[in-house]
Amino acid sequence: MPDRIDALVFDAYGTLFDVHSVVAACDRRFPGRGRELSQAWRAKQLEYTWLRSLMGRYRDFWGVTGDALGWACRSLGLDCPDAVRRELLDAYLRLDLFPEVRGALAALGGRPLAILSNGSPEMLGAVVRHAGLERTFAAVLSVDAVGTYKPHPSVYELAPAHLAVARERIGFVSSNGWDVAGAATFGLVPFWVNRAGAPAEELGQPEARVVRGLDELSPRLG
16 A cells, blocks of 8 residues: 555445435335435436447436336336336435535545546536535546446546546545455555445455545554
8 A cells, every 4th residue: 555645536325325225215105115215226327328338328316226226126026107216316416425424525635536437427416516525625526438347447537637636546435345446456556445344356356455434544644
């Protein structure tokens, strides 16, 4: 690990923004089924990003998120007409921040902060504005720029290219173990926000610094 981290790059979904804050919207439409739907939706959303990357058939994250919602509803036997589909998709533009995020980001002043996400530019712009974080980040980077999804190395290359900081001086922060593995393999300095106490991925990646929440990040920067 290097002695100095000159910039920090954050995953968005699941790291800064709680993807399962859509449960309330799902429950309004499908009482008692919200958590089940949210979990199926998220799992298929990620699966479709990986499959589309492997097939070379890129579709932006808004489209993938809609496709995953359709599949999740059908798999659970839930009728999802267009009006309901639009309502649930719009919930992705207003995701809640995890409770510690605002204070943790404020404690990281002095270094450029950025987002590097699978999200489309429009999705990311909406959720960042909803959280009132427009002035927090030096850059909000989307995989749209390279037309493939994490964990492809070309995605992580966006961080040093846009920040003009060497990869070994950039800390990459994610709650997704597979994302941390991808960033570490590329050469970014990995920080894993392991809120769930999950085991590390066995992908042969360099070891990450592990925190239980973003509020533990600042003391770990050295």
